[in-house]
Amino acid sequence: MSNDATTTVDDRYRDASLPVEERIEILLSQMTLAEKAGLFFQTMISMGQDGELSDGDPVFGLPSNAEYVLGRSMNHFNLLGVAPTAGAMARWHNRMQELAASTRLGIPVTISTDPRHAFSDNPGAAILAGPFSQWPEPLGLAATRDAELVERFGDIARQEYTAVGIRVALHPQVDLATEPRWSRALQTFGEDADLSGELGAAYVRGFQGESFGPGSVSTMTKHFPGGGPQKDGEDPHFAYGREQVYPGDNFEHHLTPFEAVFAAGGRQIMPYYGMPIGTEYEEVGFGFNKSVLTGLLRERFGFDGIVCTDWGLVTDSEIMGQPFPARAWGVEHLTPEERMVKILDAGADQFGGEKCTELLIGLVESGTIPEARLDVSARRLLREKFELGLFENPYVDADAADAIVGAAEFRAAGDAAQRASITVLSNDGVLPLAAGIKLYVEGVAPETVAAYGDVVATPAEADAAILRLQAPYDQRATMFENFFHAGSLDFPAETLAHVAEVAAQVPTVVDVFLDRPAILGPIVDSAAAVVANWGVSAEALLDVLSGAAEAKGRLPFDIPRSTAAVEASRPDVPFDTEDPLFRFGHGLAL
Template sequence: MTDTSINTAPALGTADAAPERPWLDASLPVDDRVELLLAEMTVDEKAGLFFQTMITMGEDGELAEADPVFGLPSNREYVLDKGMTHFNLLGVAPTAGAIARWHNRLQELAASTRLGIPVTISTDPRHSFTENPGAAMLAGPFSQWPDSLGLAATRDAALVERFGDIARQEYTAVGIRVALHPQVDLATEPRWSRALQTFGEDAELSGELGAAYIRGFQNGDSFGPGAVSAMVKHFPGGGPQKDGEDPHFAYGREQVYPGGEFERHLKPFAAAFDAGVRQVMPYYGMPVGTEYEEVGFGFNKSVLTGLLRERYGFDGIVCTDWGLVNDAAIFGQPFPARAWGVEHLSPAERMHKILDAGADQFGGEACPELLLELVDSGTVSEERLDVSARRLLREKFLLGLFEDPFVDAEAADAIVGSAAFRAEGDAAQRASITVLANRDAVLPFSRGAKLYVEGIAAETAGAFGEVVATPAEADIAILRLQAPFEQRETMFENFFHAGSLDFSAEVLAHIAEVAAAVPTVVDVFLDRPAILGPVVESAHAVVGNWGASATALLDVLSGAAPAQGTLPFDIPSSMAAVEASRPDVPFDTADPLFRFGHGLSLQRR
């Protein structure tokens, strides 16, 4: 339904336009419609399809002007001057209606172009607690759920598919039609910063839950106007990072396989292909010491053509990870292109290598003029453009964007973050919370107890007991902590939690001091598998979460909700064990403190 607050152009999907735009005839097979439109397109118009990058919305759903903070052009420049039609929405809007109104205005802008090709809006995950803008967005108006590691802690494929279905409904209500997820990499290197958005380190579980996630987003077997196209990542598996460093950065560019487990990391992707996933994103990393070319996977023909296209028969869209071609600035800091293994190539040469490798779209880039230079010089043929343009146009047709690109902004506010959806997200948060240790059965605590809390608002805790100012006054203390990470040089690097998994001496001393005064529960946000041994020695109970509100946590700790979660990875016994482990091999740290699948139930005394 069209948002009546703006004057939407009648050019897209209307009978009046059909004689001049025969591809709008919905009675024709999609492949025929693609060919009709492709035949009408100029090379410039084709080139615009190949770029998908960040876009911002203006205040309260208006079109955005140029953004000096993020260095982005205005919405109009993207659509009218660059001819682009794929965008990844950046930032968090206050309401769903605002996103929907902006989306409609952007579609109206697209409808005013010569061919009226509708835009496709994508997004990184938007339903969790993550605060890393390089990986996910805060939930904002959307229902809030645990991150993927938390979904894995539930071991519940039906719950994961239901999450995907709810997220699909919320995304489509505001006009988002591509999910730049799920991330089915195996978290086999405990230090790796991207574990939170994975389903852990077990290949079978990751495949099962990744497939369920995709079915939910893509509307089961009914992919079409009501669906969201899922982009599985990061092919062929981004977990085996040397020293656990992330390949967003030059010092983390190498993926290594000392255990010879390259094939294991493909298993979750095979499950995603079986589930009908529509799109694939290769990772930044470059394989070292394998049969494959030692260049980043987005440039890697032996991987994208040989492995993905030929071995797996994947004929969907391949979109690179962000920023492989051009250097950029992020938060005001210079940031080199992630052209690992091909740093010596020019931007044009990198672009050519990506196309030759078998990719269809350049993520995080907005330079159609560079692609046109390659065509003008004869380096890239128009026939090669057509191969990818067909895939990209076909997806727009199948999603129904040519028939009805607009959304109902008033309905969006009722659908997104509805009470029912939020209740299901809250239930998933509770189900994911994992009790790791419970010495002397201090949990569950009694409602009405005197509570000393850190990391929990007094007002929230007050619904469960009497909040007191010091541990000495309390019956029980509850401390919420973040898993440790090392501070790095730039703001952007520090969004990617990396380095040592050891808590600082100061944090451990504080836990011990509180625990000496009162039975103490420590809850840790385990975005990475922290070294918990010293915490377990001091605290009376230790709990892990992967995105849960304080209320959800207290519901479990008080026994109002059952403790159901189980670990989606091993908890190592020491950093020495982590450093000695092989980054491509799951469950490879010696004598782990807690094993994959560990989780205690709580019995009322």
């Protein structure tokens, strides 16, 4: 290794005719400590207006694009925000690659993203689709029970991502939604391990393609070894949700979907924030957990891909004006440097959501971390860039991006998936709705409904009513906490009273955005029909309600009968609530 940045560069690592492993060693042997350290950090980055480079984002405390690449030698970034057009995203990506090409070794940047294709008002779990085709959330994909559809989604998303330069998907999420109150269920494939594994593998195949290479998007499957068994369903972004519990002694069951993803060739893994309580594993967050990352992931499963921690395990930060401590669960007493040492010793390769390159450089310079340990992970991180073809062709065709992203064919496929995901839970005969009837609606634009019936102003005037609801959740102290829908699954009394009042006047259809398995009994008792969705347009919903599209969706989890049943269930055991109102797989045809 040369610490002299002025040394003449041996650029044979750019020769695509050489084996990748040889190219890695040629490049690695020339990298300075700072250049190696830059590989280890993957964090959020902002885009300038209309595809310009960004001077930073004060809201999220992000430095300029140039500071990241030139000042910190970083080259892995999670893109925040939605550009008005795909072409703008592509132009920004190309400018980022030009910036990277100006560095001594010209190591290209790798752009990643959280999910961008689904309907969601929860930026903690997903980013709005913007110009991309729009699909149901993963729970909705699970409701289709269609692995071919999921693989097709992955293939379309792959084409749209690569058109704008996104090469790593920080998904799929194959955690099992075994704790009904858990706030992250929406991005999972539900409660069943076999279905989650089947769909997770299809998702990976779609994104990565038939063989991994220049046309692929690398998938970072999360959250190993399964984040579902959260105590009381709380989210481990926050200290009150840091514990994962296994009263059913069912830790192994949560590994099942990951095994399917490994068999499908999943390239990267993100461990969860949570810390296991009462198991054979160390009681520290999974990103710090050597018994899990090395003993289980690396040794037992033989995984030699990239392991990137969840965001913000090392340093404290600020989100939306609020102090936000590092999610260093079980090791809160350690300094940031000590946390970094423990993460690397555990077997991780990258620090998610961090940009403190100076800490890692200092640990190597002090002899605390041997540089040879950095080389182990650097090889994995460089290998991914080489195999994705970023050294040969880092740029994208910005002029073509707008035609590819959100293409009519892709949007039609997303619309069809939305319709296929809608799940009819109960129906006393009101569905399908007759053509041209008088409809009273809430939560649906009247102009949309006009194609299906005559909109009236009051329930008393209507032949039927349609009410769209959001599954309930508790309001918490901060805006950021409220991005994570947690707490009670019971609808507020005023919501139940309103549904009952409308339903007493007219046959009423209630559609619920079911991001968690809400207590639906009182709604079912009042309404003539109850329907579940996981991100669908009003047109898709009305097509199913009217019989223009077939009702095909099936529940991806049980619907509990009561809060008492939820509280008595074991969070690590699937289908464990007593006498559920509707069981996994339930769904009516019309």
